Amino acid sequence: MDRLFKIHARSHRVIDHIIPPKQDKEKMPTTKEEKELWSTLDAMVLQWIYATISHDLLYTILEPDTTAMEAWNKLRDIFQDNRHSRAVTLEYDFTHVDMADFSNISAYCQHLKSLSDQLKNVGSPVNNNRLVLQLVFGLTEPYNSVVTLISQNDPLPQFYQARSMLTLEEVDLVKKVAHSSSSGMVARYSNGPHDISDHASSHRNNTGRKRNQNRSYNGRKNRSNNGGCGGEKGSIRTSNNRGIGQQPTGQQPPINIPWYGGQPWPWMAPWAP
Template identity: 35%
Template sequence: MAAPPPPKERAYGVTNIKSHIPITLDLSDHNYDAWRELFMTHCLSFDVLGNLDGTVFPNGDNDTAWLKRDGLVKLWIYGTLAQPLFRSSFKPGGSAHDVWIRIENQFRNNKEARAIALDNELRITEIGDMAIQEYCQKIKSLVDLLSNVDAPVNERTIVMYLLNGLNEKYNNIINVIKHKEPFPSFDNAKSMLEMEENRLKKPRRATASHTDKASSSSALTVSDSTNQQQRPQSTKSNHNNNNRGNRRFNNRGRGNRGNNQRNYFQNWPQSNNWNAPFISWPPQFINWNPYTQAPTYRGPQAQPLAVPQQQR
């Protein structure tokens, strides 16, 4: 079994640097700290960190082994840069440490001015239409950029900036986070906000009132009483229309006017097979009145006879 290659020789086995460092460094992505940490860890694993930080020097101008390793690290650096950053960082010659310093300066020059601008952006950042995950990531990126320019923000201030940028639909959870003891960290506050976001996305169930229930006793009582009230009125109306003028039901004697008729309708049996509403029977004789005496018919009136004139 062949012996494993020396640690420094293992670096030549890396054929695709992006399989080890899955981040492309870009000025607009604000990912310098993550890229820097991954790249230094990778170089440490393959025993070439000294070429990156400038702690290992060549033994002379003809130190071929050092020059090969240094060139390999330069290729790794250039292979993880976005095109705009590559064009601004590339220069012929120089060592891997020189390229490393040029890239760092592009992200950390003018510290004071950059810190003021980043701090102002952090204060005015609002969630808008973003999701909680996206909003928290933006806050964290701004905090990391402030750390890059030697202006770190403490944990409590980060959480307060996070809460100040939320809209009114998160008012309930904002009060919970503010009064929580001990005061939550950024990660805990983010987790609580994500749970509240998921709760707000769930559809609300409509609450049925007591009048909407199919088994409401009050609704059945009202319906039954209404039918009972409509039945006798419709029946009485129908019989009054059909029996109008019938003397045996009227009994128009003095002191007993309409009593028999009322007693008759009170004893009228109610049928459960009749369903309301009832349609009144249309009157058969619209202009007929039993109390109006019809004029005596006398036949056609006789026409006077024409008297013939006598001839003279």
């Protein structure tokens, strides 16, 4: 981060506000106008510093009437305090980086490079070979072919070259996964129309069977209900049969028909007259 800030300050020609200028080449402001311009530019650089740090650090170094160089030096002391303890912690984090903890190759490489830069800031720089070896060491199994390719190079490629190789391999892996998924879907639904027709036929058969069962059930129910009425009718017919030739209890006597022998017609109910 400090290097980016230095680049930004140098591009605006205010690098001497955070790094002491060399007296033999640079001149300190002498006139009133130069001092006023220097004060204005120094306030601008100080504002940049305050805008790029966390609130905790801001409240730690914030003091009235401070200069950009004083704020810069305080931040340097804070980050370089207990350098050996920081180096131990960063070294542990650097050697235990695993790609499985990151979403993609770019995030994995960025984290490794950030740890390498932090180790350099505390006086424990990491050379290119160690950085590349740690990069391939933390990769997952799908990248084994690239790991072998990078490890067999002598000398080892630069970090940015190894990162580029891994990025291309990641793109190929994504394409293979997408292709295999689409192929599986095509194979699964290749006989789709037949499966659909079979399913529709099975559905119609099941529906027909259910309708037949309902009809059978309703028929049995109706016959059961009509059985009561049929029983009444049966009793009526039985009474009619008993009424032929004899007088049922509580009924009118039959009409005498001379040519029929005085008996009613068989199909006539006793109470018809």
